[in-house]
Amino acid sequence: MRIFRIAPLVLALAACSPPRAPAPAASPRPADSIPEIEFDHRGDTLVITDTLPNGLVYYVRHNAEPRNRAELRLVLNVGSVLEDDDQRGLAHFLEHMAFNGTRRFARNEIIDYLERVGMRFGPDVNATTSFDETVYMLQLPTDSAGVLDTGLTILEHWASGIALDSAEIEAERGVVIEEWRRWRGAGARVSDRQFPFLFTGSRYAERSPIGDPEIIRTFRHETLRRFYQQWYRPELMAVVAVGDFDAAEVERKIREVFGAIPAYGGGPARPEIGIPARDSARVIVTVDPEITSTALSVNWFRPARRDWSPPGFRAGLVESMFVGMLGDRLNDMSLLPDAPFLDVGSYLGGSLRPVETFSLSAAVPQGGVERGLAAVLTEVQRAARHGFTPAELEREKAEFLRMWEQMYAERHKTTSGQYAGQYAEHFLRGGLLRTLDEEWVMLNAYMPGITVEDANEVARGYAAMRDRTVLVTAPEHAGTALPDERRLAAIADSVARAPVTPYRETVSDAPLLAQLPAAGSVVSEEFVPEAGITRWTLSNGAQVVLKPTDFQDDQVLFAATSPGGLSLLPDSLYLHGRLATAAVQVGGVGALGLTELQRRLAGKAASVGTTISELYETVNGYAAPRDVETMFQLVYLYFTAPRRDTAAWEAFRQRGREMLRNRGATPESAFGDTLTAVLTQRHSRTRPFTAAMYDSLDLDRALTIYRQRFADAGDFTFFLVGSFQPHEVRPLVERYLASLPATGARERWRDPGIRPPAGVVERTVRRGVEPQARTTLYFTGPAQFSREARSEITSLADALEIRLRERLREQLGGTYGVTVSANVSRDPVPQYVVAIDFNTDPDRLDELTRVTFAEIDSLRARGVPADVVQKVREAHRRSKETSLRQNDVWLTSLMEYQRLGWDVRAIDDAPLSATLTPERIRAAARLYLNRRRYVRVSLLPEG
Template sequence: MVRAYLCLSLLLSATLVLAQSPVKTPQSKKTPRSAPGPAGGVSLNSPIPVDPGVKVGRLPNGLTYYIRKNAEPKNRAELRLVIRAGSVLETDNQQGLAHFMEHMAFNGTKNFPKNELVNFLQSAGVRFGADLNAYTGFDETVYQLPVPTDSARLFERAFQILEDWAHNVTIDPAEVEKERGVILEERRLGRGAGQRLRDKYFPVLLNNSRYASRLPIGTEEVLTTFKPEVLRQFYKDWYRPDLMAVVAVGDFNPTEVETMIREKFGRIPAVQSPKPRTEYDVPPHKDTKVVIVTDPEQPNTVVQVIYKRPEIKERTLNDLRESIKRGLFNTMLGNRIQELTQQANPPFLGGYSNYSDFIGNIDAFTSIAVAKEGNVERAIRAVLDENARVKQFGFTPTELARAKQEFYTNVEQSYSERDKTRSSSFVNEYVQNFTDKEPYTSIEFYFDFLKKQQAGITLQEVNALVDQFIRNENRAVIVMAPEKDKDKLPTVAQIISYVDDTGKNLTAYEDKTLDAPLVPTPPTPSPVANAREIKEIGVTEWTLRNGVRVVLKPTNFKNDQILFAGTSFGGTSLYDLKDYQSARFSSTLASLGGTGAYSQVQLGKFLSGKQASAFPYVGELSEGINGSAAPKDLETALQLVYSYFTQPRKDPEVVAGFLSNQRSALQNQISTPTPARVFQDTVSVTLGSNNPRRQPLKPADLDQIDLDRALKIYQERFANAGDFTFYFVGNFKEATLKPLIEKYLGGLPATSATEKFKDLGIRIPAGQISKTVYRGLDPKASVQLVYSGDLTWSPETTTQLDALAEVLEIKLTEKLREEESGVYGVGAGAGYSRYPVPRYTFRISFGCAPENVEKLIAKTQELINDLKQKGAVPADIAKFKAETRRETEVQLKDNQFWLGYLQTQYYNNDDPTEILRENEQLNKVTVESTKAAANQYLSSNYARFVLLPEKKQ
C-alpha cells in the first residue's frame, strides 16, 4: 500500500455529503500519552517524560525496539517493523522501488517462500489486506502484523516473519516480474484528475524539494524497466538495523518478547560504512507561490492558502503546553468556520482553517474553501476573513472556556479508558516516535499536566498564535478547478490581492449562546411493565407501560462508553413519490433546525464538553435514532432523544443555506461528472430497475422539498414511540439506568398501533444484463459482476454466503493478482437482507487495464465454474473459519459489535442468542456446501458492468 500523500491528500479533492455530520475537533499534533505526574513547580523546560510502561531498547547492531504489555484486546498483539526509509531516499533510477520493496516482502522470504507467508497467516485467522498490511511513505516504510498470542508457535513465527522482512527477502526475479503488473495496476488506480493536478502543483507547493519528485508510487518508466539488482541495492542500502525498529504491543510476556527480539534481530549484522541517511527539507521562500490548475474531470473549485513554517518539535513540557494552546486555537476557529455554512446563503460549500504538521521538516497553517458556483473570490475572502477576524478581535472568553472544556473532556475520556486502550493506539505512537521523534508519554502524566496547566492558559496567549501562523513569507495558494471554468478564474495577481486584502470592514464575532433546559417540561414517566432476561448473552428486555421496548446489555469493555439506538418500521416507503424527497430529507432538515429552544449552532455550544450525542434518521424501511454517551452524560443524551422526538425545531434560514449548498454541489457533479460517479450511478439505477427512488439526486429534486411537509413527515415518523425498540450497550447498571429510561423513553408519546413498511417492489432485474460505460481520460477500467436472487432466510444460509464470498476472494486474489498480475485488488462480497423480502446480492469487483477486461472476466468465470463443479478447496475453507472465529473473539468484547448485532437480530425477528451457535454454523461449511452454494447463488440474475475510457474520435 502506498501512503504517498499523507496530510497532502486533503489537497487533492473536496467532497460534500448530503447529510450533516458532527464536526470533529481538530488538534495540532498527536495527543501524547505519558509517565508519572510532575511534582508541583516542575520547570516547563524539563523534557517530556517517557511512558514507563514501555520497554525501549537498542541492540548492538543499532536496531531499536519498543515493547509494551497491553491486554486489550485479549490474546492479541500488534507488531510493527518500521524502516526509517521511504521514497525520498530513492535515486532517479529507483523511483517507486521503496514501495516495490514493500510488496516483495510478501512474495518470498528465506523462511516463507513465494506466497507461503500470506497462506500461513490466513490459516491462522489473519486476513491479508484487512489485518496483514504495510505502507510506504516519503520517509518511512511500516509493516503491520496483528497476530493472536494464544499459540506460542504462531507468535514465534510472527517474529520470524518480521525478521525475514528485515533482511531475508529473496527478491526472486520471477516474482519481481509478476509483481510489476500488480504495482502498475495500483498506480493505474491512482490515476485521474487528482493525480494530474497534483503533478502540476506539487513542485510549486513544495518549492521543488526532493519530496515533489519522489511520490512513493514512482514512475511508470522505472517500474516497467528496472532490473532486480537495482531493487536489491535499495534493500541493501536502507533495510539495515540502524534504521529499523520493532514495535510489539499486546497480551504477552514482555520478557519473552524481548528475548525473541534480541535473538532474532540481534543476528542481523551491522552495516559497515552505511550510506548516509540524508534528511531532506522543503526550502523556504519569501514570495507567495500561486498555482492555478484545471482538469476536465475536476468536479469543483477548491482554494487553498497554505502558510508554511518550520516544524515544531515537542521536546519540553513548555512544548507540550504550547501544543494545548494550538489545539484550543484550532477548535475555536474550526467552530467559527463551520458556522458560516449554516447561513441562508453560505459563502462556500465547505471550508476550514487548521494548524498541523505537514511534510518533511515543515508544519502549516492551512485554510481551504470549496467555492460555491466557482466563486473563488467569495470563498477565499470568507475563510480568510475569519482568520483576520481572530487577528483583529481575538476569540471571546466564552469560546475559550468551551474549547478548554471540550479539550479537557477528550483527554479525561482517554484517561478513564487507560486500562481499555487498544494496542493499535499505542503502537502508532511508538512508530511516530521512531520515525519523527514524536514524544510518547503516559495518559496519567498528560492528564495531570493538563489539569495543572490548562487553567493558566490565557485568552491573550491563544489569540497571539494567529500572528505566528499567518505571515506573508513562505506562503502558497493553490486553486484547482474544472477545465470548463478556466476562463472564469481570477489571475495570479488577483488571487494575491484577495489574500492580501482580506479583513476589511470586519466586526467582532458575537458568541450567541443559550442557557435553557433541553426539556423544559419534565415528561411523565412510564414504568417498566415487563422484564425478561436472556442470560446466555447477558441481555435484559424491558417493556415500558407506553409500549416502548428496551434491550439492555451492560458491559465492561469500555469504562466511559454507552452506545444506544432506537428503531421502528416505516420509513420513506410509506409516502407517495410526490413526497419522497421531503421524506428522504426529513430527518436532516429537522436536525438542521436544532431541537427545542436550541438552534443547531446553540445546541453544539451547549453540548461542547459533554460526551452526549443523538442523531435521528429516516430510512426507506425504518426510522430511528443513534447516539452515545459517557455514563455521567447519559441523562443529557436521553434528553436529546426525548427532545428530537417531541420538539423538532424549524429553521428556514439554515435549511435554505443547506439546500443552496447541495444544489451547487450537485450542479458541479452534473456539469463535470467523474467517471467513477457516472459508473456507480449506472450500476445503482440499473440494479434499482430504473425506479424513481433509485435515481441519482439532481438539483431539480431539491426543488420538490417542502420544509413544512418534511417536518410533518418527521413528526409522523416519531409520533408513536410505542412501536420503537431501543438498545443500550455499555458501562451502566440497570438499576441506575432504569429511572432515566422510565422518564425519558417512558415519557414519549405512544399508542398501541404498530406500523410496517411498504414493499415498494424494487428488485434487481431478473435475467442477464450487460452495460458498458465509456467515461474518463485515463487508460483504466472498472468491473462489477453482480449476482442476485431470492433467499431462504436462515443463519445457515447467510453463513454459507459469507463462506462463498471469502473462498472466492481468496481464489480471485491468487488468480487475478498473483498469477495474472492483472489487478491490484479484487473484492468478492455477499450482501443479504430480510426485508422487504429475503434477497441476496453477490458482488465481484476489480480495476484493471482496459485491454485485460475480457480476459480477467473470463478467468473469474472459470473460477466460479470450478467452484460449481468441485467446491472450495479445504485449505481455503479452513482460512475462512479461522478468520471468522478470530474476528468474533475480538467482536464479542466490543460495544459497537453488540449494538449492531442486537439491532440486526431484533429487526429481523431472529434469535438474539444465535451468535453462540456460530461454530455450529461454521462446521456446516464444507467442500460440498460451497459447491451447492456456488450453484445456487452464482447462476441466475447476472449483471455485468464495465467502465472503459472514452472512445477516441
C-alpha cells in the same frame, strides 16, 4: 460538543502518510512567564526498549487489549524521499516484494501461512510506504503455539532476507502498476500539479511514494536490489511487539532473532531532506473536467519543531485552542444562507516530516473563489486584530477537556495497535515516551492558565506569516472564466490591509429542555442471563433492550428503530422523505438552532441523530456515562420538538445545489448511477439526487413527514449497550423514553417493489480520460432466508475472494485487488446478492472477466480446496473472538436479532462457518452463482 469536521490538507498524497498528532508549537509567551510544574516523570515504564549492538531498536510491551492478540511492526526510517532518480517508486515496490518470497518463505507462503492462522490480508497483514518511512504490520493470535515466533521470523526476513527473485519482480510489476492505475483520476491529476508546486526545491516535490509508472515498468532488477541493500539497515530499523504475551520472553526472542543481523558498515547516513521556506504568498489554480466542485485551501508552513518540554506541551494546547475556536467561527458562517463557503475544515499537524502545517480548506460556490478566499483569510485577521472572546475560549476548553477526559478514562483499554503506532512514531520522530497519566497532569496544570491573549498571539503569528500557499481546484467548463492566480494573490495580500470589525455572537440562554416530561414506567422486565441482556416493556408500549459491558469505561451506545420508513410514503413525497431528517439536523431541536445546540453541548460527550431508511426509522446516539442524561434529553427532543429554521434550510438547499452541480462529471458517478439503474430496473425511488431536485424541496413538507415518522414511540425498540447498569439508567428511561407519545398502533413497512432483473444484463459505461477499467458483477435472485444461509453465502464470498486474488493478482498481475461481498436478506422479500468488483487495464478487462467466470465455473463444479475452507473457518473464528468485545458489534447484532426474531442467546455462539466443508461451498456456489442470472456493468475510458 462541536460538530465540526477536521479536514486534512487538500492533497491526495495525505492518504499515503499515516495520521500524526500535532507537533508541539513554540509557546506564544516568554518562557519565563510559563508556570513551572513538577511531576514524577518516569515515562512509559511498561515498555521494554533497547538498542541492539547492530543498531536496531526494539519496543516490547505486554497489553491484553484485545485478548490473545499481538501487534508486530517492522518500522524503517526509509521512504520514497531516499530514492535515486532511477528508483522512483521502488521503495513502495520493495514493500510489495516482501510478501513475494524470502530466504525461508517461497512465493505467497507468508500470506498463505497467516491466512491459515486466521489473519486476513489487508486488515491484519499489511504494509505502508510513505515519503519518510516504511512500516510492515502483522496482527497475530497468541494462543496458538509457534505463531508469534513465526511472526517475528517473518519480520526478520523482511528486514534482511527478502529474496528479490527476478521472476517475482517481473510478476509484481503488473500489480504495482494496477495500484497506481487504481488511484488515477481527477484527484491524482490535481496532486500531480499541486504537490510539486507546494514543495518546489525539495526532493518531496518529485518523490511520490507510488512512483513513476515508466520506471516501475522498466527498472533493472539490480536497481531495486541496490535500494534494499543500501537502506534496509538495522540502524534504520525498529521492531515493535505489543500484545497478550510474556514480554520478557518476547524481548529475549527479538534479541536472538534480530541480533543476528550483521551491522551495516560504510553506508551513507540517512539524510534529512528539507523544504525551503518562502517569503511570499503563492497561488496555484488547477482545473479538471472531472472535478465536481470548487474548493480552496490556505496552507501555512513552518519548520517542524521538537520541543517536548512541559512548556512545549502547553504551547501545543494553546494552538489547539486557536484552531478549534477559529474552526467554530468558520463553521457557523458556512451554515448561513448565501455563505461565502459551503463547507469548511481545518488541519494542524505534520503533513511531511520537515514541516508543520496549518491549513484552512473550504468548498465554495462556482465562481466564488475570490469571495471565499477573502472570507477565510478575513477570519484569521479578525482573530489576530480583535481576538477571541472569553466565552469562545471557555467552550473550547470544555470541549478539549472532555475529549481528554474520555481518553484518560479509557487509558486501561488502549489497544495493542494504538501502543504499536505510538512506539513506531517515537522511533521515527523522537520525543519522550510519556504516559497518558503524565500528559493528564500537565493538561490539568496548564489548561486553567491559558488565556484569550495566548490564543490571540497565535492568531497574530499566523496572520503575519508570509510563507503560505493557496491551492484552488475548479471544474473545467468551456466558456467558464477561471480564477486568476495573480488576482487571488493580490486578494490574499489585501486582506491584511482591509478593515475588519470585531467578532459578535448571539448566545441563546434557552435551556436544552425547558421542562422535564412526566415520567412513565417500566411495566415488565425479563433477564436473559446467557447473553447478559435485560428487556423492559414501557408504559407507552415501547421495548428496551439493555446490554451492560466492560469493553469501554467511558462509552454508552444507543439506538432505536421502528418499521415503516419511506416505504409508507407515496412517490410524490418520497424526495421530501429522503431529506426529512436533514431538515431537523440543520434546524436544531427545541428552542435551539444548530449553532446554539453545538454551543450548549460543548464539554459534553453526547450526540443523537435520526435517519429514515426505506423500511425503518432509526435513532442513533452515544454518550459518556456521566452525559447519558443529556443523550436521553436529546432523544426526547428529536422525537417531540424538531425545530423549523427557514434560514438554515435555505442554506442547506444552496449547499446541496452547489455540491451536485457537476456531479455527473465523474466516471464513478456515471458508473454508480448505471449500476443502480440496472439493479433496480430504473425504479423511481432509486433515482440519483440532482442539483435541480433541491429547487423543489419544501421545508414544511419535510418536517411533516419527519413528525409523522417519529410521532409514535410505542412501536420503537430502544437499545442501550456499554458502560452502565440497568438500575442506573432506569429512572432516565422512564423519564425520557416511557414519556414519549404513543398511539398503541403497530405499523409495518410496505414492499416498494424494487427488484433486480431476471436473466443476464450487461452494460458498458464509457467515461473518463484515465486508462482505467472497472467491472462489477452482481449475482442476485430469490433465496431461502436463514442464519445458516447467511453464513454459507458469506463463506462462499470469502473463499471466492481468496481464489480470485490468487488468480487475478498473484498469478496474472492484472489487478491490485478483488472485492467479493455477499448477503442474504429477508426484507422486503428474501433474496441474495453476491458482488464481485475489480479494477484493471482496459486492454485486460475482458481477459480478467473470462478468468473470473472460469473460477466461478470451477467453484460450481469442484468447490474449493480444503485449505481455502480452513482459512475461511479460522478467519471467521478469529474475527468473532475480537468483535464480541466491541460495543458497536453488540449493538448492531442486538438490533438485527430483534428485527429478525432470532434468539439473542446465539449471538456469542461459535460462527456457523465452523462446520463449513468444501462440499457446502460448492453447493452454495451452485445456488448463488447462477450464470443465467447476473448483472455486469463495466467502466471504460472514453474514446
